[in-house]
Amino acid sequence: MAVAAIGKYEFAPADAIDKFHGAQLLYIGWEDHLLFCAPFAFPFPPSMPFGAIVEQVLPGAFGYHPDFARIDWSKAEWLKSGKPWTPEFSKSLEENGLRHKDVIRFRTPGLTGIKGSCS
Amino acid sequence: MDMQASKKKLGLKERYQVMTRGLDWTPSYQKMEDIYPYVAYEGIKIHDWDKWEDPFRLTMDAYWKYQAEKERKLYAIIDAYAQNNGHLGVTDARYINTVKLFISGISPLEYVAHRGFTHVGRQFPGAGPRVACLMQSLDEIRHAQTQVHSISNYNKYYNGVHDFHHAHDRIWFLSVPKSFFDDAITAGPFEFMVAIGFSFEYVLTNLLFVPFVSGAAYNGDMGTMTFGFSAQSDEARHMTLGLEVIKFILEQDPDNLPIVQRWIDKWTWRGYRVLTLVAMMMDYMLPKRTMSWKEAWEVYFEENGGALFKDLARYGITMPKCAEQIALEKDHLSHQAWSTFYNYGAATNFHTWMPDEDEMAWLTAKYPESFDKHYRPRYEYWREQAAKGNRFYNKTLPMLCQTCQIPLVFTEPGDPTKICYREVDFKDEKYHFCSDHCKAIFEHEPEKYVQAWMPVHQIYQGNCFPEGTDPTVEGFDPLAAVLKYYHLEHGRDNLDFEGSEDQKNFDEWRGMATKNV
Amino acid sequence: MSTVFIALQTNEDTRPIIEAIVADNPHARLNEQPAMVKIDAEGKLVVRRSSIEELLGRDFDLQELHINLISLSGNIDESDDELTLSWNA
Numbered sequence: 001m002a003v004a005a006i007g008k009y010e011f012a013p014a015d016a017i018d019k020f021h022g023a024q025l026l027y028i029g030w031e032d033h034l035l036f037c038a039p040f041a042f043p044f045p046p047s048m049p050f051g052a053i054v055e056q057v058l059p060g061a062f063g064y065h066p067d068f069a070r071i072d073w074s075k076a077e078w079l080k081s082g083k084p085w086t087p088e089f090s091k092s093l094e095e096n097g098l099r100h101k102d103v104i105r106f107r108t109p110g111l112t113g114i115k116g117s118c119s
Numbered sequence: 120m121d122m123q124a125s126k127k128k129l130g131l132k133e134r135y136q137v138m139t140r141g142l143d144w145t146p147s148y149q150k151m152e153d154i155y156p157y158v159a160y161e162g163i164k165i166h167d168w169d170k171w172e173d174p175f176r177l178t179m180d181a182y183w184k185y186q187a188e189k190e191r192k193l194y195a196i197i198d199a200y201a202q203n204n205g206h207l208g209v210t211d212a213r214y215i216n217t218v219k220l221f222i223s224g225i226s227p228l229e230y231v232a233h234r235g236f237t238h239v240g241r242q243f244p245g246a247g248p249r250v251a252c253l254m255q256s257l258d259e260i261r262h263a264q265t266q267v268h269s270i271s272n273y274n275k276y277y278n279g280v281h282d283f284h285h286a287h288d289r290i291w292f293l294s295v296p297k298s299f300f301d302d303a304i305t306a307g308p309f310e311f312m313v314a315i316g317f318s319f320e321y322v323l324t325n326l327l328f329v330p331f332v333s334g335a336a337y338n339g340d341m342g343t344m345t346f347g348f349s350a351q352s353d354e355a356r357h358m359t360l361g362l363e364v365i366k367f368i369l370e371q372d373p374d375n376l377p378i379v380q381r382w383i384d385k386w387t388w389r390g391y392r393v394l395t396l397v398a399m400m401m402d403y404m405l406p407k408r409t410m411s412w413k414e415a416w417e418v419y420f421e422e423n424g425g426a427l428f429k430d431l432a433r434y435g436i437t438m439p440k441c442a443e444q445i446a447l448e449k450d451h452l453s454h455q456a457w458s459t460f461y462n463y464g465a466a467t468n469f470h471t472w473m474p475d476e477d478e479m480a481w482l483t484a485k486y487p488e489s490f491d492k493h494y495r496p497r498y499e500y501w502r503e504q505a506a507k508g509n510r511f512y513n514k515t516l517p518m519l520c521q522t523c524q525i526p527l528v529f530t531e532p533g534d535p536t537k538i539c540y541r542e543v544d545f546k547d548e549k550y551h552f553c554s555d556h557c558k559a560i561f562e563h564e565p566e567k568y569v570q571a572w573m574p575v576h577q578i579y580q581g582n583c584f585p586e587g588t589d590p591t592v593e594g595f596d597p598l599a600a601v602l603k604y605y606h607l608e609h610g611r612d613n614l615d616f617e618g619s620e621d622q623k624n625f626d627e628w629r630g631m632a633t634k635n636v
Numbered sequence: 637m638s639t640v641f642i643a644l645q646t647n648e649d650t651r652p653i654i655e656a657i658v659a660d661n662p663h664a665r666l667n668e669q670p671a672m673v674k675i676d677a678e679g680k681l682v683v684r685r686s687s688i689e690e691l692l693g694r695d696f697d698l699q700e701l702h703i704n705l706i707s708l709s710g711n712i713d714e715s716d717d718e719l720t721l722s723w724n725a
Contacts, residue, residue, distance in 0.1 A: 003564045004161050004307060013548050013569040015576045025579070027518040027551065029527075029538060035497055037459040038517035038526035039538065043579045061515040081542060101549040103518070103540060118536035119497035131716045174712040177699065185702045192703070325707050329643060329672070336671035344671055348645050351706045359712050409670055423709050426638030429725045430711070 017100040024100040026093065028058070031079075031107040032118040035065055039103065050096050051089035067111040077107040135176035140169065143246035157242045161307035163379075164372035168245030171367050174359055182254050186261070189349050193265055196345040201272045207632050210338040211406040212277075212625035213616050216469040217335070218270055218343060219279045220404070223468055224296050224396055225327070226266040227287040229350075231300045232315060233259035239308040248367075251360045255316075258353040265349060269342040276628075277621050279468040279612040286468050289583065290605050291574035292396075292460075294524045298571060299393045303386075305567075309368065310382050316361035318386030321427065324354050325419040327397050334405045362427075369434040376435050381563070387439040388556040392523040395456045402453035402482065403474060411485040412453045420445070441556045447532045450489040454482075458497065459528045462513035465598065468607055470616035473502045493535050510615055514598060516575045521550040521568055522557035529553050545569065637679040638723040640710035646673055650704045652691035653683075660684050672706055681710070683719040 003009045017024055024046050029039030040061050044053065054073060062068045078085045081103060087096050098104070113119040129137065146154060158165070177185075199205075209215065233256050240252030274280045287293050303314040332347030365383075368375050398412040410418075420442075428438040457471075464471040474482065479498065482490045501511050517526035531537045541552040545565045552558040561568045577583050581590055584600040602609050616622055642657070644650045646668075657675055658666055664677040675681065688696045698719050710721035 003566050006157065006160050009566050011566060011570045013546070014571060015573060015580075016548065019576075019580045021581065023579070025576070029518075029540070031538075032536060034458070034493075034530075034536070034538070035500070035511075036513060037455070037462045037528045039540075040515045041518045041575050041579070042515075064511055064513075082540060099549070101551070103542065103549075103551060105540075113496075114500045115496040117493060117496040119493070119500070131714065175699075175714055177702075181699055185699060188703050329674075329707055333670045333672055348671070348706055352702055352704065355705045355708050356702070358707070358709075362711070422639060423641070426640070426709065426723050429638055430723045432725060 015101070020100075024093070024098075026053075026098060027101070027103040028053075028061075029103070029105040030062055030065075031105055032112045033062070033065055033067065035114065035119045036062065039105070044093060046094040046098075047092045049090060049092055050087045050098075053093075054089065065113075067108065067113065070111060071108050075109055077109065079105045079107070131176050134178055135173065138178035138180070139173070139250045140246045151244060155242055155244045157308055158244060161309050161378070163309045163368060163375050165244075165368070166371055168243075168247070170370065171245045171247035171363070173247055173251050174363060175356055177254065177356065179250065179254075182257075186257070189352060190261070190265075193345050193349045194268075197265075197269050197272070197342055200342045200345075204628075204632065205339075205341055206273060206276060207625070207629050208339045208341075212621050213404065213470070213472060214338045214340065214406050215273060215277050215621065215625075216279075216471075216616070217331075217400050217404045218273050218340070219277075219469040220396060220400060221343070222266060222270045222280050223283040223286045223290070224293055226263055226270070227284055228296055228300050229259050229263035229266065231304060233257075233263065235259075235300070235304045235311055235315060238304070239311050242308040248360075248364070251363075255353075255357055255360060258350075258357070262346075262350045262353070265346045269346045272342060276624065278608075278619075279470075282606045283468075285606050289574075290468060290607075291463075291466060291578075292525075294572065294574050296393050296396070298524050299389055302389065302567070309378075312361070312364045313368075313379060313382040314386040314389070316357065317365050318361075318383055319390045320354060320357040321361040322387055322420070322424050323390045323394060324351075324358070325423065326394055326415055328354060329419065330410055330415040331397060331400060331405075334401065334407075334409045337407050337409050338405055365431065365436070366434070369431075369436070380436060383436065384439045384441065384556075385560050385563075388441040388554075388560070389523065391441065391445055392525060392553075392557070395452060395525065398453035399456035399460065402485070403457045403478075408481065413449045413485065416445075416449050444532045444554065444556065448529065450486055451493070451530065451535050454486070454490065454494040455528050455530070458494070459526060461501065462511065463517075464615060465512040465514065465609075465613050466602065466605075466607075468605070468612050470614065470619050470621065472616040473498055473505065489535065505615070505617070512614075516578060518551060519573050519575050520553035520557050521571055521573070522552060522560050524571065524573060525553055527551070527553050638725065639676050639678055640681050640708070640721040640723060641674050641676045642681060642683070642708045642721060643672055643674040643706040644701075645704045645706060646671060647704065653688050653701070653704075656687035656691050657681070657683055660687050677721075680720065680722040682721075685717050 020043055022045060023043035026042050026044055027039050030036060042057065078087055236252045236256035236259060240249050240256055243249050270280060287297055303311050306314060328347055328351040332344055332351065335343035335347060368379055401412045401415060428436065460467060461471045479495060504511060519526055527538055527540065529539050531539045539554055541555060541558040543550050543558060543562060550561060552561065578601055583604045584590060585603045588600050599609065607613055611620055644654060654673055658664055661677050661681050664675050664681060667674040667676055685696055685698050698714065708721055710723050713720045
């Protein structure tokens with residue numbers, strides 16, 4: 001619906017991709033690990049290989065959790081916008097079909113957080 | 120000449136008539152729609168402004184008299200409290216962090232409320248609501264001022280409150296209350312009244328002021344107790360105004376019902392999301408607790424709000440749909456909020472900590488369904504790690520909800536193990552939400568929320584560093600630059616309470632207050 | 637029937653007011669909390685000027701209530717003699 005207003009009401013979105021100096025936003029959540037209170041937001045170049053995220057970025061973001069070192073990435077299950085999805089690690093974000101402000105999540109079977117509490 | 124016998128003193132109702140409506144006039148050379156240009160565009164139909172009646176029937180002269188009396192009492196107590204080093208009498212220095220949260224998160228809203236009521240008071244053609252809005256706008260600026268005066272005493276001794284207004288406009292989590300009020304004051308006058316006057320004042324402020332302020336008293340903070348109750352004495356009048364507005368609008372025209380219902384649904388949810396901060400204050404930040412968030416919610420929303428909506432049913436108004444989800448969240452809200460602030464304790468203007476063993480036992484007793492199962496394991500792990508010198512500070516920025524601007528920390532209704540994700544595509548852009556309700560609010564007015572100043576995105580756009588910062592230099596530390604932009608001093612204003620300067624000073628000063636040195 | 641309430645600060649000003657309210661509303665429940673009292677009553681609660689004046693021993697204007705009032709609920713009707721809180725449903 002349109003905003004009830006006294007005149008024309010149209011504004012450019014505040015977070016369009018051209019505002020991020022060549023990067024696009026990608027949100028990443030780790031299922032069953034609420035020790036991290038929310039999914040993360042990252043600015044990445046679209047040409048970055050997906051594998052580089054897993055190898056170089058995620059350890060810094062999620063490495064505090066004792067489960068992180070136990071992850072078998074070949075068994076990780078991925079979701080994009082809540083639907084099953086399979087990334088290709090050697091391909092770039094763009095080639096993996098990831099657009100600005102996409103949200104992906106991964107589940108690591110067998111790893112369910114501190115004492116199995118999903119924390 | 121016959122002397123006119125003096126008439127008997129006017130009764131309350133007549134006095135109110137004379138001193139409000141009697142002061143109004145009908146314009147003769149200007150058109151009504153030119154004088155009140157904002158009164159029609161929201162679609163609310165009002166046929167007879169004279170049907171409005173303020174149930175308190177407070178006239179301006181009486182208003183000044185009673186407000187002056189409240190101020191005299193308040194400032195006498197504030198002075199005595201400051202003169203007597205009352206801050207050293209609070210239960211525990213951890214308590215002072217609630218005051219920091221209050222001054223940076225809530226007091227600036229009082230000021231915006233002042234502006235909002237000044238604006239809508241000007242816009243309503245009826246003399247009754249104009250006078251009531253004028254009083255409320257004066258109340259709101261009084262609240263902002265008395266809060267600043269009361270809390271300035273803490274600023275002399277403790278960290279984190281030195282630049283609260285600067286903080287309010289910048290710090291990531293303070294965008295939650297800020298954007299809430301920005302949303303309200305940029306709406307039309309009727310929506311503002313339903314948003315703030317009804318949904319916030321009537322349905323939700325009791326939760327902010329009553330249990331929390333009573334809690335301040337319980338923790339020995341006489342300054343906060345006094346400004347809190349002094350403010351709340353005005354709130355009783357505001358709540359009455361809010362209820363009167365709803366009844367008046369609904370009685371005027373049946374077409375108003377769906378518009379008002381949608382506003383009530385929206386603003387009850389928006390307000391509830393802001394109260395997330397209050398939930399964690401009550402359950403985690405008051406060293407001595409009066410009641411849990413869940414208990415307060417049950418008394419002030421479920422019982423009292425339930426009675427209110429039952430009463431309004433005769434106009435066709437129903438309980439906001441979000442109440443069902445809120446009922447599911449009440450066992451989880453404060454814990455999820457405190458976990459969030461514990462995560463991001465390096466980027467706050469107050470200290471965070473893990474509850475001690477007694478406090479955990481209290482949480483278990485108050486939240487038997489949820490605390491031990493979902494939150495205790497996480498807390499025990501954090502506590503163990505902190506004891507080993509590995510205190511958790513989450514340094515990666517979180518994903519935010521486009522509407523309420525809270526990170527996506529809330530879980531699926533009915534499943535506290537899964538984060539709730541919602542998204543919408545609008546004009547080739549993707550937007551994300553914490554809940555169905557925030558999503559629905561966006562979908563109704565996407566053009567409004569696409570403009571949101573989302574702190575995390577603003578940081579990544581490079582807009583949250585001090586002027587002249589070059590983020591491309593080797594070894595650039597974005598968190599350090601953001602803290603500078605917030606005017607926070609790392610290691611002093613932020614981080615864990617354990618080991619903080621506040622903790623050290625409080626212990627030392629309290630020792631001096633009880634011993635000869 | 638729904639509950640209405642009035643919450644007042646506890647101090648010397650309100651002691652006779654609370655006493656009068658409780659006496660005039662036998663169905664009301666007094667709920668004491670730190671620094672405040674909340675008086676809950678099913679359906680309706682009346683605050684009567686004459687009862688307060690009798691306990692105070694002086695004239696009392698019901699609008700003086702504003703000074704120590706914390707919160708209330710219900711529809712309000714105020715006259716010179718009485719303040720009534722009630723729910724219609």
